[in-house]
Each structure stands twice: as structure tokens, then as C-alpha cells.
Amino acid sequence: MKIYINKITLVLLACITLTACSKDFLDRVPLDDLSVDTFFSSNADLEIYVNGLYGATMPRYDFQAGLAGSNNKGEDIGSDFMINNFSPTGSLFQQGDSGIAPINSGTWNTAYDNIRRTNFFIENSTTNLGSRDNNSDHFIGEGYFFRAWHYFNLLNNFGGVPIIDKALGTGDEELFKERNSRSEVAKFILKDLDSAIVNLSWKGTGPAVAGRINKDAALTMKARVALFEGTWQYYHAQNATPHSEPNSDGTTFLQMVEPTVQQLIAKNGSSIYTNGGIFNEPYNQLFAITNGESTPGVFWYRVYDTEIITTNSHNFYNNITDSGPGFTDRLVNLYLDADGIPQSLSARPLTTLNEKGQNLEPRFKQTIWTPDRGPMNLLPGRTSQGDSPFRYPNIKPTAGNSTSTGYRQWKGAVLGDVTRYRAGTADDIFIRYAEALLAMAEAKAILGTITQSDIDVTVNVLRGRVGAPAMNLNAINSWAISYSATEGFDPSGTNIVNEIRRERSIEFVNEGFRINDLKRWAIFESAINGYRPKGAHLQEFLDYFNDPAQLIADGLTGSATPFQITADVDVKADPNGLINPFFKIPEFIEGGQGYFVDPRSYLNAIPSSQIDLYGENGTTLTQNPGWN
């Protein structure tokens, strides 16, 4: 009996022990992850969290291991400035499109995913933090900057959207929040940017070094947002489009630009990059810099350095080769001549590429290849890299890689040894000073308050660094010139407003601004509809490629036959002698209707799944104008 009782005791003991043990056991947390309860207690925690927000803001850049890779030469594809070689851009070619909203939108989803991440940070960053110092301020500022960045992306694409400012739970009513107005979203973004500006360190100070966001970048971003929303509301109200904001002409936003930019001018003055490299081309070589940290006027950039980043790289090799997109006549027509006069008023000869290179303002030649540079494969540092032995871009699709318009990119030529352009030591620029300067000039021109001294500290800083004639307000005002919306201008605007537009278009070509500029200026359809993109004058290409002696003199070793061009078969010119890259497509020959965008295309559709989900809940998420 005693033994029996002992056994029972043992069993009971075992039960108690095991139960207790298993309870603890099942409640243990993983050792390799960090607990929310103790995180954000140090600057290091803040830093590694905001580190994780950088990737989502770097959409323009592609990586690939090793030598092959991509480039950023196609930033303006999908606008009137640049085309893919032989196929019209789908988004500008919408005849017959029914306008049915897509079910889902990656842009919508990704933006809100990222906003949740920033909300979580902004809500929790100070909870466990003992004391704040400059460093913690800086990282908190980065959080605000990134939230602003993603909301601006939503504003660009969708207009007003629901503003969510906390990491929601599954039961939150705000999950079904209605759309806020454009103005509300813009103000929210600007408020976040103000928080960012207050907290961030200036470039090169504190943690704001080597690729981190800084106060300079946030101020420029604020100028970008204020100018975008201000001009959007101003021009859409003026043109009474369905995208206008009720009872607003945008001037309150436009007025925010100058005080913001003046803070930058106070710090940076006229300091921008002026090192022209071997060709003395400071505008061109800005996009080949290897050290953004020490480059004046470069505020935010992505660091590429093969010493640090060993797994991936950014390849600039193809940036200037015949490998895809080419510029259009629309862009080239915008350049002022070397005297600072619009081409329509100019007496200079401007037919061949070389004539243009010699007689247009210097940024033309620093943006687009001209044959007087000689055979491509003899460029300094690029010899024996497989570049073409020709001085002209190849425009014949069957003869290898080509640039169908004949206007091949030269902007951002990365020269020098192979590790520079093939293995990614050139940094990629996101935000630069020039944008802030031109934003101030544009806002003040629209508001009618611009003066010659404003121009001197903005436009003329940019012109001065390339040796272009300074902009003179009185001279411009005296021009007898008409501006056409087709070319991206405001026909009812003053000369100075339009000349600032021209300046912006030229300075920022292929940095991804063009489409949004056309949209905020409310001339998207005017600029796009009916446009049949053209290239350079065909004749000089025929003269060159059909003369084997020239090809051989330039270094061709094999047969010249594959490169010979038969006009009207391989390529075809329009009646003005300009290359028509789409000559095989009926819509793009003489009399064809060309590109077409519907007025709804100013904004993306709100994805129908979201509208349906709100509907199921008895709430409303409104669709954008023109979408079904």
C-alpha cells in the first residue's frame, strides 16, 4: 500500500512538473528576432529600422551581379521626349481603351505597405527611447521623410487618397476611410516634410553622410511637392479640367516654394558641380560622379562602390550605347541656340547633328551624341569594350543594337576604366539642388513675382556652369514668340513662365520628370495626342552608312554591307526629312492619328477590388474621373 501511494505521488509530481515546464516552454520567444516591447530603445535601433525604409524609395535603379546589368537611360520613356526603339509606348497609345479600372494596383498596395512601415516607426520611435539627441532626431526625421515620399507617390498617381497615419489593426474603422482631398494629402505630406526638415541633419553633418537622407534633400522634396500641387491646382483650375481642386487655384502651395528654397540658397549659394572631366562637360559628368558626398549640389544619391557593395552593381556601360531608347525631335526642338535664343527665332543652321552640337546651347551636346566626337569605340577609356566603330548611331534595326531616332543619349557618359562603368562605382542621383532652384523660379514666374536677381541665383547658376548665355528677363519679355501647348508650353502664360518650363525640360531631361510635368501643367493630352515621334534628319545617316570608305576609315574591319541603309525599306523619313522610327505602324505615318491619351489618364484608376471591398462594408471609395 505504501509503495502504491508513493507511485501515485510520483505520477502526480510528474504531472505538475511537466505541466509547469511545458507552459514555459510553449511561451518562449525566438532568440534571433527582436521583441517589439524592447525595441527602439537606442539610436542604433532607430537607425536599423529606417535603414529598412531605403530600399522602397529607390525604384529607378536596377541591379545585377557581375558585369551585365541595367542602366537608367530610359527614365523619360513614356513621355514625348523619348521612345523605345520601334514600338510606341503603350501608355500613350490608348485608342479604343475601355477605361475599365484594373482589379488591383501594385502602386496602391506598395505605397500603403510602405506607409504602414513608416507609421509604425513614427508611432513607436520614441516610446522606449530614454533621451533624444541629434542622432535620434535625424533618424526620426528620416521616418517622416519616407512617409512623405510614399504619400507623394500616391498623390502623383491617384490624387487624393485616404490618409492613414498609424499602423492599423484589423478591426480599425479607418480601414474603410474615405479618400481625403488632394489638398489634404498635399498638406499632410508638407507637414511630414516640415517634421523631417526640423529633425534631419544637413548633408555631411552628424549621421547625414554617405547616402543618407539629409535636410537639404528634405527641403528640395518640400519644394517639389509644393510646386507639384501648386501648379496642378493652378493649371487644372485655369483649364477647368475634371482634375481641378474645388475652390483652389493652388497659390497657397506655390507661395510655399520660395521660403523653402531660400533656406537652401542660404546654405548652398551657387555651389554646384563644375568639374567637366576630360571633355569639360560639367552637366554631363554630374551623372558620372563617384562620390556624391563630396559633390556640391547633389543632395540624395545612392552609393555605388565596389569596395563596399560586392554582391550587386549598377551598370552604366549601356547608358550611352545603341541599346534602346532614343530622344525625339520634340526634345531637341526645345533647346535654345548658343546665343540663348529659341530655335524658331534663331538664324543659326541647325540641320545636322554636328550643326546642332555647335549651334545649340551646350547642354544639347552634353545630352545627345554628335558624330564629331569620332568613332564611339575610340572614346577615352572605352577602347576595346565592344563599342561600335562608327561615329553615327546605328538606326537600322537589322544591323544590331540601334537607336531608332538617331538621337542617342550622351548625358551621364561614364568614361574611364572598365570598373567605373561596368561594375558600378558611379553614384546615382535622386535629388539635386538644381530642382529646388528651378522650382523657385517656376513658382515665382507663375505668381508674377520673379525678378532678374531671382533668375541670377537660380537659372543662371545652372547656365553659368555650362557656359550658356545667362537668362535675361527683359530680353525674354521682348521676344515676339508664341508658345504651343503641344510642345509643353502654356499659350496664355507669360514668356518667362514658358522659358522656365523650357529650362526645366532641358535641365532634367531623362531624369523622370517629364510626364508629371505635362500632367501638372494640365497639357498632357495637348502634348501627347496626335504626336508622331520623329528623330534626326535622315540624310546624313544615309550619306555615312552608305559610304564604305568612311566606315572603313573610321575603323570598320568587316564587310560594310550589313550597315548600309536602304531608305524607305530599313528606315524612312517624313516629308521634312526627319527619321520616322514607327514608319511601319499605320497610326504613325503621315495622316495617322499618332499617340492618344484619354483625359482620365492624368490619374490612375483606383483599383476596383478596393472599391468593391469598401462597398461590401457599406462605405465608399470614389473612383477617379473617367474610369469605369
Added chain:
Amino acid sequence: MEFNGRYDATSRFRADKRWGFFPSFSGAWNVAKENFWPVKDVISGFKIRGSWATSGNANVNALGGDNNFYLFSPTIPVNQVNNIALGGSTITAARIPAIVPETLTWEKPTSIGIGLDVLAFNNRLELNYDWYQRTTRDQSGPPNPLPEVLGTTPPATNNSESETRGWEVSVKWQDQSFSVLGKPFKYSLSARMNDYVGYVTKYEHNGTGAIGGQWTPGEVFGQNRLYTSNGIIQNGTQLNNIVPHTGTWIYPGDLSIQDTNGDGVINQGNGGVWYSLGDRTLTDSYSYPRYRYGFSLTAEWNNFNISMNADGVGHWKRFSGNQYIWGQGGSVFFAPFFKETTDLGYWTANNPGAFLPRNGYHGKNRLPTDQYLLNLAHLRIRNIRLGYNIPTHLVQKMGLRSLNVYASGENLGFIFYKSFIKLDPQLLAASSGEGYPPSRTFSLGLNIGL
């Protein structure tokens, strides 16, 4: 009769959702053993089986399977990012914790099974039959959709219930009782077949089916939803009469799709819900192998033996838009690269009867249509083996205990297989044809017993 009970807990759920009790019960009755069984000589076994079993599944699919052990605990994942450099070095990055699935608990599959085993004609005939229904209660289906402003995947909940019904039957005939030319002849023949279907019985959210990608009560798993093809457009006249796809250009040589819902556009509807399919229709074809069947044969006579296995699938239809099936790469400039598809032919004005639409990797021609459904039903010879045992008296002369020679072949080919691309069906289903098919093997062998 057997009864079983389990009381299980897992760390994967929150403390108050952690425990589950899972009883089960089974029984069998061999009626032929009862005294009243009238035909004991003919049918010696007649066993009726029945079972009812519950179990708990904590490896809920929606949670990423086995890898996520700490669902209840909101933790901040940290990783190294090697392609971004800040402040002079690549970065360590922390990320937002996922939403904790607070209510998540065990999925509770309940199975009912009925079976019958028959043994007859002096054990020469053996028949087995099974029927089962497995109901997964509290199943963690796709998370209930929430607006994307949430900014993350909604947490898993036990929001659904699904059922699987299946059956399995096998028959075997074996005989060792007679002889041929004075030598005993033994043989057996068997055939088997099984099938199952699974369908959703409850899904909490999807009353109206507003949103795609989620389950719908009544939805059958693996049922194909297809566009109906009108065939390849031959000329401009036909081109003018077709209903266009949104946002693409159609030329002769492209596929014409039927506007089955008559709304003037070809699209997939406003969701993946089975009754909101746009111009796709629910077909009576299934994308997983149904009616799997097989045959086996063995025979032995006078030191010779032979065995053979064949198996197949009765119904299996899949669509794939993959380049391994269409023989074209990602660009219109790419030439067709497989002989199989080139032989089938791409449409051109000079080859209007071609099987495939015009050359080029056009998404609009790769919409899942009835026309290009791969029919993966087949019957194949899995293996054949012939053997001969060298007679004992010869073997003993060589000083051995036994000696046996054989020849065998594996994967010997299809008795029938109707897919327009004749790649191995398993390979087509698993990777759309990319990879190596099962190899065909022939072997000759010698077994020596010392």
C-alpha cells in the same frame, strides 16, 4: 473496436488557443465469420469497416507552413541588406512585425471512412473498397480580405471549412492451382483506381464575392476556369467582328476569344470568385490528376517469371502559357525554338491551318482557353521485368546456391497520351515542361546466391 484520444498543445498559437482534444474511433466486423453467413465456401471474408477520426493540424498553410513557430509573438525581423550602402557600409535593416493572428487555433479535420474487404473463391479474388469524407473544420483559408490601406497581409483566421470526398477500389485475382505442360503456373492480376474532389463548404467573408483570389462556398478545388476560343483569326473581316481585349492590338493570326458575358470586352471579371469570372467559364475539367488507375500482372512458370506494371490517369487537363509549351521566348524577335511546336505550326497567312497562333510571345494568345488545354490523361507502362532461375542442378554444379538472370525496363512509354505537347505529364504539371523527364532505363541482371 478501438477508441483513441489526444490532447495536444502547440507553441504556434496564443496561450488561450493552444490546446485541442482530438478523439477518434474505429471498428470492423467480418460478417463472414458469423455463424449465419450462408456462403462461407465461396466468400470467406466479408469485412465491413468504419471509422471516425478527428485530428488537429497546426501547420496551417496560410502561415508559411513549418517555418513560423512564433506566430503569437510580435517580433521585429532583422536582416543584412547587401545592395544598399549608407554611411560607408552596407546596412543592417529591421522591419515591421507582422500582425499577430490572435484568434488562430487548430484546424480540425474530421474523417469518416467506410470500407469493405472481400475475399472469395478460395482466396483467389480479393476486393477492397474505401470511401472517405474528410471535413476540415476551422480551416485557415485565405485571410479575409481587408482594404489595402491596412498595408500588410491580414492575419490568418480559422475562417473556412472544406471537404474532401474520395474513394479507392482495388481488385486482385491470383491463382496458383493449375499447371501448364506439367509444371505449376502461378499468376496474379490486379487493377486499382482512386479519385477525390475537394470543395469549400464555408468561407466566412465571401458572401458577395467582391474580391478576387479568395475562396467561395461551393468552389471546387482544381476546377479549370477557361476562356472559350473561337479559333485563330484568319483575315481582316474576321478581325473586325471580334470583341477586343482591353489594351492590346489584335492582328490576323491571333486568337479570337468569345465574349461569353456579352459586356463588349474580354476580361477575367472583377475577381477570382468562381461566379464572377468575366468571360471565363467554369468547365468540367480539372487541373489535377483524377481517376488514377493502375494494373499489375505477375506470372511464374517453369523457372520463368514475368512482372508488369502500368498506371495512368483518367482525367487531367491543365492550361499553361509557358514558353516550354509554346516554344517561343520573351520577345517577338525570338525565333521558335522547339521542334515540337514548330511541327505543330505557327499561323501565317500562308499557313492558315496552323495549330498555334502567330509567332511571338503575345499574352493575349496565352489566355487560358479551352483550345490549348493540355490533356494529360494517359496510361503508361511503368515497368516490365522478365526473369529466369537457372535450374538448381546446374547451379549446384557451378558450386553456387542460386543463379537468376533477368531483364527489365522502366518507363517504357505510353499506351495512350493525347496532349499536344508530348512531354511527360508530371513534368508538364510541375514545371510546365522545364526540366528532365523521368529517364527510361533498361537493365540486365544476374543474381548469384553463394
